[in-house]
Amino acid sequence: MPEPQTFVYSTVNECEIHLDLYLPAAAPASQEAPLALPVVLFFHGGGVFRGSRKSVLPELKDAALFKNWAFISADYRLLLPSTGFDILTDIAALFTFLATLPAIDTARIMVAGHSGGAYVARQAAIHGTPRPRGFFSVSGQGGHLLSPAYFTPKPYLQKKLLGTYRKYSTRSSAEFLGLKECSEFAWEWRERR
Numbered sequence: 001m002p003e004p005q006t007f008v009y010s011t012v013n014e015c016e017i018h019l020d021l022y023l024p025a026a027a028p029a030s031q032e033a034p035l036a037l038p039v040v041l042f043f044h045g046g047g048v049f050r051g052s053r054k055s056v057l058p059e060l061k062d063a064a065l066f067k068n069w070a071f072i073s074a075d076y077r078l079l080l081p082s083t084g085f086d087i088l089t090d091i092a093a094l095f096t097f098l099a100t101l102p103a104i105d106t107a108r109i110m111v112a113g114h115s116g117g118a119y120v121a122r123q124a125a126i127h128g129t130p131r132p133r134g135f136f137s138v139s140g141q142g143g144h145l146l147s148p149a150y151f152t153p154k155p156y157l158q159k160k161l162l163g164t165y166r167k168y169s170t171r172s173s174a175e176f177l178g179l180k181e182c183s184e185f186a187w188e189w190r191e192r193r
Contacts, residue, residue: 002065007101009074010093017090019074020053023103024065038108039070041098041124041132045115045139048087049079057114057138070104076120087120088127095128110134 004020011017023037044055053073064071076090098104109132113121118140125135 009097036105043117
């Protein structure tokens with residue numbers, strides 16, 4: 001199993017955001033200069049509020065490397081304490097950084113994500129520049145997301161969640177959990193009256 005090369009692709013408020021680059025063991029031998037490789041750009045699962053680039057799907061990574069593709073697993077700022085806007089900023093920074101890696105062919109990027117990471121991968125497929133060639137969702141959201149199951153009030157859950165979150169703003173929750181504050185966008189749960 002190849003060891004990844006780790007890079008810092010962005011730094012925000014002293015928060016370093018990393019990616020792991022896995023390269024196949026053998027590059028095509030017929031070329032004098034190494035070719036830039038197609039890449040699977042993977043975003044970890046965890047509901048977009050936990051997890052790290054270390055949580056890769058080994059089958060997907062191994063399949064990419066077997067085909068002589070590169071495989072990248074990228075961190076992104078999480079929803080606690082950051083926001084969706086921060087994740088979009090991370091995606092833009094990531095694509096800018098990928099253009100600096102000579103081993104990567106940025107015209108041949110496929111984005112993939114597992115669970116909550118599939119949402120991040122979908123955003124990368126929409127907002128990444130250059131636009132990725134493919135999108136692969138593993139256990140991600142899909143289907144009819146605006147069905148009554150998603151937007152009907154659930155008082156029993158709301159009371160429980162609001163009771164928990166009313167005590168803490170995002171900043172104090174982040175401090176309580178030992179997370180680094182990587183965002184200037186404070187997000188607080190507030191009970192509506």
